[in-house]
Amino acid sequence: MTTPTWVEGAAGSLHDVDNLPYAVTADPSRVVVRIGDQALDLGAAARDLRPEWAPLLDTGSLNPLMAAGPDTWDAVRSWVVDLLTDEAHRDAVTLLPLDGLELRLPFDVADYVDYYASEHHASNVGRIFRPDQEPLLPNWKHLPVGYHGRSGSVVVSGTDVQRPAGQRKAPDAATPTFGPSVRLDIEAELGFVVGRTLPLGTPVATSDFATTVFGVTGLNDWSARDLQAWEYVPLGPNLGKSFATTVSAWVTPLAALEPALVDLPGQDAVPVLPYLREAGPSGYDIEVEVELNGVVVARPPYRTMYWSPAQMLAHMTVNGASLRVGDLYGSGTISGPEPEQRGSFLELSWGGTAPFTVGDETRTFLEDGDEVVLRYSAPGAAGGRIGLGEVRGRIVPSPATDGA
Ligand code: CA
Numbered sequence: 001m002t003t004p005t006w007v008e009g010a011a012g013s014l015h016d017v018d019n020l021p022y023a024v025t026a027d028p029s030r031v032v033v034r035i036g037d038q039a040l041d042l043g044a045a046a047r048d049l050r051p052e053w054a055p056l057l058d059t060g061s062l063n064p065l066m067a068a069g070p071d072t073w074d075a076v077r078s079w080v081v082d083l084l085t086d087e088a089h090r091d092a093v094t095l096l097p098l099d100g101l102e103l104r105l106p107f108d109v110a111d112y113v114d115y116y117a118s119e120h121h122a123s124n125v126g127r128i129f130r131p132d133q134e135p136l137l138p139n140w141k142h143l144p145v146g147y148h149g150r151s152g153s154v155v156v157s158g159t160d161v162q163r164p165a166g167q168r169k170a171p172d173a174a175t176p177t178f179g180p181s182v183r184l185d186i187e188a189e190l191g192f193v194v195g196r197t198l199p200l201g202t203p204v205a206t207s208d209f210a211t212t213v214f215g216v217t218g219l220n221d222w223s224a225r226d227l228q229a230w231e232y233v234p235l236g237p238n239l240g241k242s243f244a245t246t247v248s249a250w251v252t253p254l255a256a257l258e259p260a261l262v263d264l265p266g267q268d269a270v271p272v273l274p275y276l277r278e279a280g281p282s283g284y285d286i287e288v289e290v291e292l293n294g295v296v297v298a299r300p301p302y303r304t305m306y307w308s309p310a311q312m313l314a315h316m317t318v319n320g321a322s323l324r325v326g327d328l329y330g331s332g333t334i335s336g337p338e339p340e341q342r343g344s345f346l347e348l349s350w351g352g353t354a355p356f357t358v359g360d361e362t363r364t365f366l367e368d369g370d371e372v373v374l375r376y377s378a379p380g381a382a383g384g385r386i387g388l389g390e391v392r393g394r395i396v397p398s399p400a401t402d403g404a
Pocket of ligand 1: 187189221332333
């Protein structure tokens with residue numbers, strides 16, 4: 001462990017110098033780093049102390065920093081640790097209170113892909129949607145299943161989510177109807193942010209994950225189950241997902257998550273093809289809390305995920321697809337083996353058949369006015385824990401009416 005930070009209240013907290021996530025403020029826009037309950041103004045620090053880095057940090061997006069490459073990621077992180085641990089810098093830098101600091105979407109989202117990497121989630125969904133078949137489809141343990149999502153509707157934590165409207169068809173109905181979704185759901189996930197541009201025809205090896213992915217966000221893949229169930233055959237999710245995806249304002253650098261690396265639960269029963277093989281631990285021991293209107297309703301453990309983020313990256317590029325700085329890919333819903341570890345309302349209410357308790361109320365799916373917060377923490381350096389960026393969103397009514 002390094003020298004303790006001089007920032008009051010930060011040592012031993014979830015936001016000590018072993019964490020140091022990045023965000024971007026709204027007005028004026030510049031890169032900040034969280035320490036304790038404050039944010040170091042990295043844009044101003046670069047302007048004053050490291051002008052060669054000002055184009056990367058005194059700006060309105062993490063994209064320039066990400067594009068500068070892994071050596072610069074390491075150098076900037078080391079510099080920030082030095083600023084926050086050496087008393088000599090105390091008067092040279094500006095700390096902003098987090099309260100009242102407006103944060104924007106921290107990077108320009110390029111492409112967005114969402115995976116389906118939890119065996120427990122995929123099995124639960126299989127049992128709910130296809131009760132008369134094997135829960136996992138034949139491809140599931142051979143490749144990380146995913147679909148291409150809509151990057152333009154990725155929004156930052158705190159953005160209201162308007163209930164989507166669309167077509168849905170009840171199983172016993174002859175024809176579809178139109179209206180606001182009545183089965184609006186969450187999916188508690190992690191997001192992985194690519195910090196590298198690669199041309200077409202450049203597959204990325206699993207071993208290049210840490211030099212290709214810049215960091216991790218919290219991610220809520222809002223899902224309209226009624227729209228999804230009617231539209232998804234045979235090409236997968238479309239409008240049931242594309243109305244909003246919320247990411248945290250804070251991006252945790254991959255370096256901060258090294259103490260959280262763990263072995264995957266196991267892919268021994270079904271060997272993977274060579275391009276998906278890995279040498280060392282590639283899962284992450286990240287704990288997730290799903291909070292609805294102030295009540296924790298689930299605690300999904302990320303360490304139970306079947307596929308690693310390195311395997312998802314290798315799979316995404318093995319066909320020669322290019323990468324761009326700002327590409328985002330989601331892990332898929334994080335669900336553990338226990339009922340209270342399920343990361344979606346679809347599973348918590350077993351397809352809407354078993355309402356679950358939320359304080360004095362019950363829920364199957366989301367109601368207007370509901371607020372969901374996803375919280376994440378992981379082992380940090382020296383036996384402590386770090387907090388990842390929370391993901392917050394409130395449901396506002398649809399302006400649409402039934403029957404359009
Ligand atoms: Ca998802």
